[in-house]
Amino acid sequence: MKPSRLFDLIPYQIATYDKEIALSKKENGAWKSFSTRDVKEISDNLSLAFLKTGVKSGDKIAIISNNCPEWNFVDIALQQIGAVSVPMYPTITSADYEYIFEHAEVKMIFVGDQIIHEKAKVVSGDRLIYSFEKLEGTIFWEDFLAIGVNEDILGLENAKEQVNPDDLFTIIYTSGTTGRPKGVMLSHSNVLSNVLAIAAIMTPAYGTSRVLSFLPLCHIYERTGSFCFMYLGFSIYYAESLELLGENMKEVKPHAFNTVPRLLEKIYDKIVAKGYELTGIKKSLFFWALNLGLQYDPAKTMGSWYDFQLKLANKLIFSKWREALGGEVMQINSGASALQPRLARVFWAAGIKVCEGYGLTETSPVVSASICTHKEMRIGWVGKLVQDVEVKIAEDGEILVQGPNVMQGYYREPDMTAEVLQNGWFHTGDIGELDGQFLKITDRKKEMFKTSGGKYIAPQLMENKFKESSLIDQLLILGENRNYPTALIVPSFEGLKEYCKHKDIPYTTDEEMIKKPEIIEKFDRELEQANKYFGKWEQIKRFKLLPKSWGIESGELTPTMKLKRKVIHQKFEKEINNLYQD
Template identity: 50%
Template sequence: MSQITRLFDFPYYQLEKYSLPDALVTKYGNEWVKTSTQEYVEKANAFSRGLLKMGIKSGDRIAVISSNNRTEWNITDIGILQTGAQNVPVYPTITEEDTEYILNHCKAVYCIVSDADLYQKIAAIRQNVPTLKEVYSFNEIAGCKNWNEILELGKDTGNQSEVEEIKKGIKEDDLATIIYTSGTTGRPKGVMLSHKNIVSDVLMSAERVPFEPGKTVSLSFLPVCHIYERMILYLYQYYGVSTYFAESIEKVSDNLKEVQPFVITAVPRLLEKVYDKIIAKGSDLTGIKKKLFFWAVDIGLAYEPYGANGPLYSAKLWLARKLIFSKWKAGLGGNLGLMVSGSAAIQPRLARVFAAAEIPVMEGYGLTETSPVIAVNDERNFGFKIGTVGKVLNGVEVKIAEDGEILCKGPNVMMGYLDDEEKTNEVLKDGYFHTGDIGVIDKDGFLKITDRKKEMFKTSGGKYIAPQL
């Protein structure tokens, strides 16, 4: 297993290199239940065997809709992929109408949901999806088949040789997953990503994360139906990171204290909330404590990486960390050393203050169509610059078009949109994916996003202007 070329190679690679006792950990009731790497692989194989007995063929599509991240999702994912079928993750909060459209558009033969609410949603539209044979659920739901029935069906290892044979025939350029992006207008588009698209992005991104292989703990809570968190979960598997799944977004704060992770992925909106909560607590202080708190915040807001502010600032920062910021870190579990942020631009003030507090936010950039990472910051080797999305990954080519649009080429660029040649040709031209974002690459090689192309207009003089610039 020296080379990873398909997504289902990741668990086997982890088994060979790290064989964790707590590869995937989910909380049921009050108990964190650990699944070892060995058990992960065994259950994924049982799931594949069960699917084959149910008549699943290469090229079939199975929709998975979960309202939270959990161990079952990952076992199901690998189990599906090993049969040559495609996993189609669906966002749990979209409308019934869009869900029905997606299931029909991808011709889903089975659908696996997490809970009763989602089961009711599918039950309401099921008669309008002729390809759908059955619905299964992770949770026990009256009247709904349970995913354990598929594992049970695959308990007999008699057809494991068939699984192995199918796996051997799956190539890196084969379609692995279809992820529907909710466009601001019109129907969702089905982004087709191959094994190579996502595997290459994981391996290229791996160079940018400071994990101690086999000894790092993460907490996962961003929706796994998005390529961002899904790619990160494969990255965790590659590095032998123990992955704990938060119970819900609401319980993240409690779970951080319980799990004490080193790394989380976040979005700017969540970081804003964390910051506001900290500031609110500081505002409740009185006297000298309050003065010290806001003195430290001011120090944080002036932060520049790599000691650029000089020795006097560094001395003040050392004191601010000792007196105030250490408490921030303790409130987030005590071990948090990295937050990776994507999906939207982070306010530079947040990037400064969290880095000052030794909980750096490494901002990255990408799209579903690029599997997703194109560029990301890395605190090591002077690879971190506030206000940018970092340097472009090694192996990805980015060029800035005449109108400022970011164009991307690389093994991570999608195969195309499912059954939509016209829209595919609109964004894929001469091997480059047109991101629709406007940006610049500075003299040090950092990519900075400045605008959305859709918000630009051309002046009579032929110049492109972004209204808010």
């Protein structure tokens, strides 16, 4: 059977792989697993419970939870009766919940834990709340499930038959770097077309591979990924938390996982920090291997002497990197924002194949993806267009996309929909280049700005270059309608501590260190090094060091760890103005 709707993936998996472990989560210190048949039985009973309680085709149901099998059960159950899931980030505010509940006309809410429940309850109105944990004041999901256990399965089969591939499957409210979130409407066929396109280029073995899931399922990147893993018969394990990710990697030994560049940057920084802790010959070998890896290009012949050295570096140093990721990783998919080329180089050199892709919520999400082979890997590009997806570059450089993966539109926003969907082409707002089937992203159209001298600045490309410094963790380039570019910089305090140790500079607190003249001078030299790669009008002239990292909870990052530029501009208005005072 060929799946035509997303919930068809479950009977397809039973017929093709019949997995003993389809989904798994850590509970009371042990992994609790569900077979494909378990997933089907639970999802079917949930569907029947929804029908029994009056949920109809087209009704909107909110899911607010960290990743867990229960998330999937509710999602599949809703699909089977034609109801529409409205997934939401656990980290957003009650005010955001309230807006989405009202705008999406949500009828019912599922929450993961006590903290989410408390945030949702204050704005839930008369909507019933169900929970994946036993909480006071809510209905436990298993009690809801019990409502459907003895119901007639024929009612469900009839409901399934009424669901068409082009029916609305979900409304995903984009996190957005500015303004109110928009509800992206995606159909079964939108997402399934993307699932099949991605599956065609995945390298781990079908039916026997394991994946570790930690990016939020409420984001289309991980959600489409999870459907793809189901189609390929991969066992999906849900990480306990980002803090326990390293431990879970060693337990699960995944063959693949999805990630965002920010997490790869953190992994890399931790590895380098450990390198600085070494002494003598071990330290020398570590940085010899690191520098060797930073020169690597998987698509080029590096020469026999280089290959010999790399083989040695893999045996002595890089093998430990692979062990830290479980030792069996065959493919890492990186998306949601730009990956620093140096990270792609060094991870590929270490035998860790990081494949960068590109897409948007509005495109279900994948537009292009790197093929996980040395021959077809292009560092600095976001891979080749996936099957059935077309791209053209507009006169102003904007990337336009057409294909079965392009959304139906923004929910209850016809004007916004008409603005981005023109003549069958979706206007992405990203600037890029196309070389045959290979795509390259250069910046966000809305993030590019002009200096007062009329020169264009593309901040993303520059920010990635400056962040190659081991002393820089986060950076935002400024300068719209100003004489010259400046930057707000959050140092890598781990890197700064290592630098101070190396230079015998006593380290006190983060706040005090960034005010010391010798530290400011060091950052000035770091910027000078990177400035050489850019035109005179692009070079950063002044900067301000900040004592605290930007985060999701504090509001400077979106849930997918992209910079909220407008928020940062507002929060640091005084510091920015000081950068332009002579």
